[in-house]
Amino acid sequence: MDAMGEGGGPGFSIGRRRLLTYALSSPVVTIAAGFGVNLATPSSAVAAPTPLMPADSVDYYDVGDSIVQFAAPTMPLVKLSVGTDGKVTLEMPRLENGQGIATALGMMIAEEMDVPLSDVIVHSADAQPELRYNQITGGSSSVRCFDPVLPVMAAEARARLVAYAAQQWALDPSTLRVEAGVVIAPDGRSATYGSLTVGAATMPLPSAQPKDPSQYTVIGRFTGRLDARDIVTGRKKFTMDLAVPNAKPTMLRMPSQIRGQVISVNNVAAVKAMPGVIDVVVVPPGGAIVPRQVGVAVMADTFGQAWDACRALDITWGDGTNKGQSNESIFAALRAANPPLAAPPSGALTIDGEFEFPPATACPLEVECAIVDARADSAEIWAGMQTPIVALQATAADLGLPEDSVKAHVIPSGGAFGRRLFWDPVQVAAYVSKATGRVCKLMYHRSDDIRHTRLRPPQVHNVRATVIGGTVATYEQHIAAIRLDARHGYGEKGTAETGAFPEGMPQTFANMNYEQFFFKTMVASPYNYGFSTKLLTPVTFDWNTVSYRSVHIQPARLVEEIITDEIARAMGIDPVAFRLEYLRLPRARAVLQRVAGAAQWGKAMPAGFAQGVGVHQESRSFTACIVELDARDPLHAKVVRATIAIDVGKPINPSGIEQQCHGGLAEAISLVLNAGLTIKDGLPQEGSYSQYHWARMIDFPKAVEVIIMPNIGDPVGGMGEPGMSAPSGAIANAYARATGIKPRKFPLNARDPFVATPAGQLPAPPL
């Protein structure tokens, strides 16, 4: 089918099969060099640790490094090819979910091959189990994984095409130049890449170096998305838009509690007799590696009929694993689990705080969905998957098929934010497809998508900072959170199964190890606070959780930013001046100074308004934010201006970087001020965007400035997640300065009461 690909996919015709594929061995060498850059060049990142505290270990090795490292060995299997039509295609082993990686990688190719970006196609590759750990999209690592590799692959592809042209013309390759995918000789002869590609495939592999950044004409320039035109014309295809033959609309009604059970369906015959209904299937517990979502599925001719029929089901539900639990009972359990903080030394100035974060849902606008065609001897999957290899492997196990008889197509998704690290809609669709003998096109209802989501774990933080002799001497932060499910591993079966071992345990030792590893390699402190510790205590609830964007980082760093302001206040020092004194690293100080100037820090504000500041480092990127908050009504505070400075080391696409900063700002507005889930009797009450208050146009400030720091030679940092924490801190600190109220329980604004859809039911369409 040619409806699959992102941007330009449909052009992939038979003619293009005659092409030169540049899946070369050299990237092994390259990636080794890349590691050298990433690990051995600390640049300013670890300059001058103070005597009191060594540099944070995350400065040397972070979770992104681990993903880069795991991905490296199979980079030579990644395919870059040149078609006889001159189009250059990358089979990108990552999910494009709006974060802009396809465009960033396409820009690297256009840059090094001297082809117009319009001739570059970047597909999300099908699941390729041979890539092992090199097909997971997460940890803000995608551009970091490819920046050391892809420019070299592209430069070598260009060199090979040029070498072939030189051979044909009996010229020295160094005399040729390339313009817009055309190789040109000094005497004016020219040949397109398309005309050279077949012959070039016979050429030996030349070595080639990527361009020096001073020669860049594409990288670093504001560039529109590769799929922008498809988006504005409605041609971009998401999973539910695919015309997979005979795929039948299916919806799943989910239980009255998270991880609840189906006891009985009391009116199967009546529902099966409804117009358009094809089948009713009870989806039981089960599933390889992670538990399958339980419920009752209805397959019908249209989604409208499937929804009507789902609503009409009379189901007797059984309790879930968290019967009776509420936000209050969870917070009480978390509070009890947090080990006590050290007693402060006598005479110390002490700043304490206890913080509560309710569960949050990633709620990508495209609900969870998948198409699965499960047959007796094979299966095919279409879905937006952050971990397609393990999804394929687990589905093969669920269906009792050999892995090489299952294909998984990775379809660009409508957001992900970590939610699609797990493949639960694929599990359900595979089960239903097998049970019905039909192609299942499964889509969750928004209400159940939220209620049975994988949660960002609710958490309680206890913090104590002490100041002795006019200096911050200790900073201790204890975090108790519902365990974070890490059973996706590094995106393939081996590491995923390890995380699930021993089987059947809600919190396995191995999962705990993953979680602690992720925590220790993600959450850094930008400050020199003397003896500084952050301790995570995962608490076992048998619950669905996931690494929501910046999962442990945003709450941990938000709290540290709040306490930082409170220390500064207790010491009578301006918050920006205080930070400049205590920030460990020059790059962090630089973004703060830049933002303080641009935002006119300290300017007079009307009563009820205040500025607030936050600084953050994550994934080798540094950022600072100053917001202006209107908190005249403290129950409906609103951000009215934001100024953000971001240092990603090597900016690839300023447009994408700015977009990620906007996304981070909206996350901060939502999570700090407005959005949280309310658990009652083991089920979130919220079931729509009218109840779970993700930011809308009216919540987003009209004045937002994003300042991208120039490339001065640092390696590229992550961008998908680092944008959340600085605005989070800035908003909370502005709230405290405007209202005098210490931010402690999130979200800070009042949550309007609403009438929840009864547990285990779906709302009626408003027709």
Added chain:
Amino acid sequence: MPTYSFKVNGKAVKVTAPAGMALLWVLRDKLGITGPKYGCGMNVCKACTCLVNGSAVTACSTPVSSVQGQEVTTIEGLANGDTLHPVQQAWLDLDVAQCGFCQAGQIMAAVDLLSRTRNPTDADIDAIENVCRCATYGRIRAAIRAAAQKMS
């Protein structure tokens, strides 16, 4: 089941569907027009925004019976051949989209707004409730202003 005749993107169509079926499912599941997206089905997220006789409606909460004899425009019908509508062009010029899932609805809401006023105020733009989980709001506001300028 009754049959309904109406126009979609300038083309006459005839569909047999229950009277209460949402226009969204008629477009997507019966006519194969997938630009309008399902995001909530409850007239909340507005990812399915289309135009009926030039005015914005959410297709998820519009029964097909109500469009009998009417003109429906989806994102697919907005451009004039290869010439984009000024709103679409502004979206490209400012690189508004991220994942793109809500964008058809956002663009149709903007077209509706600009058909009512060529000089929208901030309050007019704030009244657009379409959810964008990626947060393209800042660029949407700028693109609406840019399109308004071109159209006036």
